[in-house]
Amino acid sequence: MRILVVEDDSVLADALTHTLRGLGYAVDCLMTGSEADRALADEQYDLVVLDIELPVLDGFEVLRRLRRRKAKVPVLVLTARDSVHDRIHGLDIGADDYLTKPFEMGELVARIRALMRRAQGVVDNEITVGRLAVDVKGRRAFVDGTPLALSARELAVLEVLAARAGRVVSKDAVMRSLYEWDEDVGTNAIEIYVHRIRKKLQDSGVTIRTIRGLGYLMEPASGTVDAA
Amino acid sequence: MRERASQLTGRSLRAHLLLWLVPPVVGVIIISSVASYTLALKFATAAYDTGLFDAARSLAQQIRFTPSGAAELNLPRAATEILVSDPYDHIYYRVVTDGHTTVAGRNDVPLPLEPLTHAEPVRFYDAHVAGEPVRVGAYAVFGNTGHAQATVLFAETLVKRDHLSRNLLVTMLLPLISLALVVVAGVGLAVRRALAPLQRLANDVSSRGWNNLSSVGSSGVPEEVRPLTDAFDGLMQRLAAALTAQQRFISEAAHQLRTPMAGLTSQTERALLANDIETIKPALAQLLVSARRVTRLVNQLLTLARAEPGSGAEREFVRVDLSALVQQTCMEWVPEALQKGVDLGYAGPQTPVSIDGDELLLAEMLNNLLDNALRYGANRGGSITVRLTEPPVELSIEDDGPGIPETERARVFERFHRVPGSAPGGCGLGLAIVKEIARAHHAQTYADMPEGGRGAAIRVRFAQDTTKLSRASARPAGSPPAAEEMSPDK
Numbered sequence: 001m002r003i004l005v006v007e008d009d010s011v012l013a014d015a016l017t018h019t020l021r022g023l024g025y026a027v028d029c030l031m032t033g034s035e036a037d038r039a040l041a042d043e044q045y046d047l048v049v050l051d052i053e054l055p056v057l058d059g060f061e062v063l064r065r066l067r068r069r070k071a072k073v074p075v076l077v078l079t080a081r082d083s084v085h086d087r088i089h090g091l092d093i094g095a096d097d098y099l100t101k102p103f104e105m106g107e108l109v110a111r112i113r114a115l116m117r118r119a120q121g122v123v124d125n126e127i128t129v130g131r132l133a134v135d136v137k138g139r140r141a142f143v144d145g146t147p148l149a150l151s152a153r154e155l156a157v158l159e160v161l162a163a164r165a166g167r168v169v170s171k172d173a174v175m176r177s178l179y180e181w182d183e184d185v186g187t188n189a190i191e192i193y194v195h196r197i198r199k200k201l202q203d204s205g206v207t208i209r210t211i212r213g214l215g216y217l218m219e220p221a222s223g224t225v226d227a228a
Numbered sequence: 229m230r231e232r233a234s235q236l237t238g239r240s241l242r243a244h245l246l247l248w249l250v251p252p253v254v255g256v257i258i259i260s261s262v263a264s265y266t267l268a269l270k271f272a273t274a275a276y277d278t279g280l281f282d283a284a285r286s287l288a289q290q291i292r293f294t295p296s297g298a299a300e301l302n303l304p305r306a307a308t309e310i311l312v313s314d315p316y317d318h319i320y321y322r323v324v325t326d327g328h329t330t331v332a333g334r335n336d337v338p339l340p341l342e343p344l345t346h347a348e349p350v351r352f353y354d355a356h357v358a359g360e361p362v363r364v365g366a367y368a369v370f371g372n373t374g375h376a377q378a379t380v381l382f383a384e385t386l387v388k389r390d391h392l393s394r395n396l397l398v399t400m401l402l403p404l405i406s407l408a409l410v411v412v413a414g415v416g417l418a419v420r421r422a423l424a425p426l427q428r429l430a431n432d433v434s435s436r437g438w439n440n441l442s443s444v445g446s447s448g449v450p451e452e453v454r455p456l457t458d459a460f461d462g463l464m465q466r467l468a469a470a471l472t473a474q475q476r477f478i479s480e481a482a483h484q485l486r487t488p489m490a491g492l493t494s495q496t497e498r499a500l501l502a503n504d505i506e507t508i509k510p511a512l513a514q515l516l517v518s519a520r521r522v523t524r525l526v527n528q529l530l531t532l533a534r535a536e537p538g539s540g541a542e543r544e545f546v547r548v549d550l551s552a553l554v555q556q557t558c559m560e561w562v563p564e565a566l567q568k569g570v571d572l573g574y575a576g577p578q579t580p581v582s583i584d585g586d587e588l589l590l591a592e593m594l595n596n597l598l599d600n601a602l603r604y605g606a607n608r609g610g611s612i613t614v615r616l617t618e619p620p621v622e623l624s625i626e627d628d629g630p631g632i633p634e635t636e637r638a639r640v641f642e643r644f645h646r647v648p649g650s651a652p653g654g655c656g657l658g659l660a661i662v663k664e665i666a667r668a669h670h671a672q673t674y675a676d677m678p679e680g681g682r683g684a685a686i687r688v689r690f691a692q693d694t695t696k697l698s699r700a701s702a703r704p705a706g707s708p709p710a711a712e713e714m715s716p717d718k
Contacts, residue, residue: 102519102523102526166563167559167562167563168558168559168560168562168563170555170559209566211559211562211572211573212571212572212573212574212575212613213555213558213573213574213575213576213614214555214558214559214562214573214574215559217562217563217566219566
């Protein structure tokens with residue numbers, strides 16, 4: 001995996017380069033827009049981290065030229081300007097994601113991973129939350145490899161909660177996951193399904209919290225969820 | 229039409245005054261000239277006519293009637309000469325008897341159209357002799373029979389009369405025209421004199437530095453312009469106040485940045501001095517804390533700048549579903565709340581609650597409210613409830629923490645104000661941002677406590693009219709408006 005980092009602030013460029021190399025990526029780092037433009041024309045990269053405020057040729061222009069060459073490489077734009085106008089402009093001319101300085105390195109890494117996954121068209125067929133694993137394709141769920149006995153509707157609810165583990169899933173979203181059965185599912189029915197799933201997950205360490213007025217949140221026992 | 233009106237108002241004062249003054253003055257001059265000229269001419273004509281009559285009568289006295297009734301004029305040639313001699317005009321006479329027989333003089337002097345009678349023995353009229361315009365005086369001499377036995381016509385050309393009328397005209401017009409000229413010149417001068425202080429004022433203002441916001445003063449300025457200078461002074465005062473506030477804000481912000489920057493510097497130095505990784509790590513951890521603090525402060529300052537009116541970041545307000553926005557934002561904060569062991573929940577309608585607003589700013593407001601509640605409100609094991617009620621649309625963030633002392637409630641929204649004894653790490657901008665964004669949405673902010681009487685509540689109440697608008701459009705089709713107004717506690 002080869003990443004091009006274009007950043008003119010040497011301190012930030014240094015931090016980016018070292019962090020990404022530490023994660024096993026091959027990283028090239030350039031300081032100016034014109035250098036970046038040339039490198040992008042000649043070389044193949046899997047991802048570009050592009051600063052907007054660059055000397056000589058600004059990031060927007062580099063991006064515009066890149067997209068004019070029909071290059072599909074994902075671009076993550078970095079900028080200190082976070083007005084909506086700038087953001088829309090960046091996305092309009094072909095940025096895939098947008099991060100405002102200063103940012104947390106963890107967030108940058110998570111977004112780079114997400115962009116690469118999207119670029120490769122990889123869709124995980126298995127969702128894991130702690131010791132719980134949901135096989136989306138095979139429509140089954142396991143705790144420590146042991147299959148759980150779930151009805152199709154329970155599995156659908158479990159799936160939507162697991163897919164967004166660590167985040168709140170609104171009751172609406174849960175209801176929508178059951179639409180494929182063409183049933184008028186009431187809020188009470190959802191509560192019943194969640195109640196049943198909770199029972200079956202009792203020993204898995206995975207809990208489903210009810211968030212007042214908002215929905216449900218699934219989390220592994222430790223309370224922390226892997227960002228990826 | 230509007231364009232013409234604006235052209236008029238944009239014209240110079242002088243042009244304006246002249247436009248309003250000159251046509252009436254000229255009108256009055258024309259009317260009065262015509263009137264006096266007509267009158268003067270009438271008197272002059274009457275005077276000359278009397279001369280004609282005298283001449284006609286003296287001629288008539290020389291008429292003798294024959295016993296048969298015919299008239300004869302026995303006038304020596306010399307006398308006739310005297311009668312018709314005049315330095316300017318040609319004078320003609322004619323004596324007619326029996327209505328048409330010319331006894332003496334030129335026979336082409338026209339007779340009056342109607343014969344003269346006893347009742348009207350004298351008449352004057354205009355006519356032509358030998359192609360020249362003349363004034364004719366006709367005088368009838370009656371015999372015993374009662375019929376006019378002879379008519380004396382005396383005619384003179386109009387040289388004298390024309391001369392007189394020209395003189396009259398000039399004598400009357402000259403002063404009137406001078407009057408008009410005096411008016412025009414006077415207006416010009418008066419306007420220039422009156423506006424001279426304005427020019428001085430303009431020079432004074434344009435030569436000022438950007439920071440000289442003192443009063444422009446109104447001495448020597450015409451009374452009519454006083455409202456303008458007063459308004460200008462008012463603006464200056466407001467600008468000065470705003471400028472002072474801005475300067476205070478900038479210096480306060482810079483001071484606030486100094487503390488975490490000092491932390492950054494000292495921890496970096498500490499890390500650089502250390503030899504082993506175990507000493508470096510805690511220093512770096514502290515460094516990160518300081519850096520995050522700087523980041524947060526800078527972000528808050530930027531948000532505040534954006535929320536302020538005139539920041540240039542204003543966008544058109546659109547219909548925003550506050551209920552959906554609140555739920556969405558709360559969902560995003562739930563993981564952090566759980567990490568802090570705080571139970572974050574939403575209490576409010578699941579159906580749309582629409583207001584006019586800027587969605588990004590409103591989300592920023594909610595973020596600051598929730599951040600504030602999580603930092604200073606709820607303790608571990610406590611809870612935060614985001615409440616949305618209507619009408620009027622009111623958003624409340626309630627916690628069960630230590631609460632805000634009554635004396636502090638008004639001040640928590642002030643910039644850089646921190647409630648004494650509150651958790652460290654903040655800089656007192658969160659609620660100032662909330663207030664600024666609320667103000668941009670014509671909403672009021674206040675702090676009190678939840679109904680249970682424990683903890684703190686920060687409330688944002690949106691203006692009534694926004695609510696009404698939103699209710700009208702948010703109402704499901706077919707439901708009567710009256711029914712909704714009957715149930716305010718829905």
